[in-house]
Amino acid sequence: PDPRFITFQKEGSVGIRLTGGNEVGIFVTAVQPGSPASLQGLQPGDKILKVNDMDMKCVTREEAVLFLLSLQDQIDLIVQHRKDEYEQIVASQRGDSFHIKAHFNYDQPNKGEMSFRKGDVFHVVDTLHNGVVGSWQVFRIGRNNQEVQKGIIPNKSRAEELATAQFNATKKEMSTSESRGSFFRRRRGSHRRSKSLGRDHWDDVVFSDSISKFPAYERVVLRHPGFVRPVVLFGPVSDIARERLLKDYTDKFTSPQLDNNLEDIPKSQKSSGIIRLSAIREIMDRGKHALLDITPNAVDRLNYAQFYPIVIFLRAESKHIIKELRAGLPKAAHKSSKKLFEQCQKLEKVWSHTFSCSVTLTSPDTWYRKVRELIEKQQSSPLWMSES
Known part of the structure; x- marks a missing residue:
């Protein structure tokens, strides 16, 4: 049947129940008898194509409901009766379908909801759980990108509130710990150079230790990155690993921090760990891995800029193994095993959401081989990338 134009005045509630979602379209599933919508001939099985000039294509069920609720007075609908399609959707219970990555920790979930950590990925299948605004029904995505667990999580607006509160608490915590001197090295002079973070300024972004503001839920898709x-x-022998990779595989790895063209830059700047994104991009364009010595915070920033670094955590089970693996290094590279071990534990506790994978340190040869294998495996695997 042809699309129909239906217009009516809203009296209190809209008097329509919706089903469907961004994957299949928005359908009317019930109309309140005697309501203005019903009197104008709106009926179950009508697909809503437009509401007051807003196209309903790819709109989630929650967005559609909230939009209808937000309208005052007159509502103009363009609908088309699609009985078969509607019945299929009701039978298969299909509606919404998209993937999100969480950028905050949800440790104390409300009753009936599941907890999650920063970096967890979900397949959202219903943005209006139980027909009420507030919760989303999802599948958690596990290690092999398979759906592993069904559950309920807060909807986007609740998530934004929770994430903002967490973000502000972290910021406050960081400013207090800053005054006590920080746990991470390379803080020298990093603050003088902060610039505005407009999308166009990414090239001049200097990695100072501030946090980039991701949305609470970022829409993601699984795909091959198409770049190196x-x-x-990270970890107690990461300096050794970097040195070996740069020496053993000059054709595959290079470091923007050690590139030979830095000779004319004053020493003070070299050691401050400043890396321009353009330098990283240039290495990527040459088809090589940019091997970076940066803080975990900078990893968040790289992900925000959609460079998606492969992050490997070298985990030590004890300070003895660290001592053993660092034995025989030149005096200049000497570091306290105890300190390195403590840093290693703290790093894992706070920043594990940035890790792509980890290697437990054992005998000298096996861990290094494992690192190389993991880099190759990660490079050839698809990853959850921002939809935009």
Whole structure:
């Protein structure tokens, strides 16, 4: 049947119940008898194509409901009766379908909801759980990108509130710890150079230790990146690993921090760990991995800029193994095993959401081989990237 134009005055509630979602379209599933909509001939099985000039294509069920609720007075609908399609949707219970990555921790969930950590990915299948605004029904995505667990999480607006509160608390915590001197090295002079973070200024972004503001839920898709991803190593022997990779595989790895063209830059700037995104991009364009020595915070920033570094955490089970693996290094590279071990534990506790994978440190040869294998495996695997 042809699309129909239906217009009516809203009296209190709209008097329509909706089903469907961004994957299948928005359908009317019930109309209140005697309501203005019903009197104008709106009926179950009508697909809503437009509401007051807003196209309903790819709109989630929650967005459609909130939009209808927000309208005052007159409502103009363009609808088309699609009985078969509607019945299929009701039978299969299909509606919404998209993937999100969480950018905050949800540790104390409301009753009936599941907890999650920063970096967790979900397949959202209903944005209006139980027909009420407030919760989303999802599948958690596990290690092999399979759906592993069905559950309920806060909807986007609740998530934004929770994430903002967490963000502000973290910021406050960071400013207090800053005054006590920080746990991470490379703080020198990083604050003088902060610039505005407009999308166009990404090239001049200097990695100072501030936090980038992701949305609470970022829409993501699983795909191959199509570029050579930068590599970041964390852990008590990451300096050794970087040095070996740069020496053993000059054709595959290079470091913007050690590039030969830095000779004319004053020493003070070299050691401050400033890396321009353009330098990383240039290495990527040459088809090499940019091997970076940066803080975990900078990893968040790289992900925000959609460079998606491969982050490998080298985990030590004890300070003895660290001592063993660092034995025989030149005096200049000497570091306290105890300190390195403590840093290692703290790093894992706070920043594990940035890790792509981890390697437990054992005998000298096996861990290094494992690191190389993981870099290759990560480079050839698809990853959850921002939809935009």
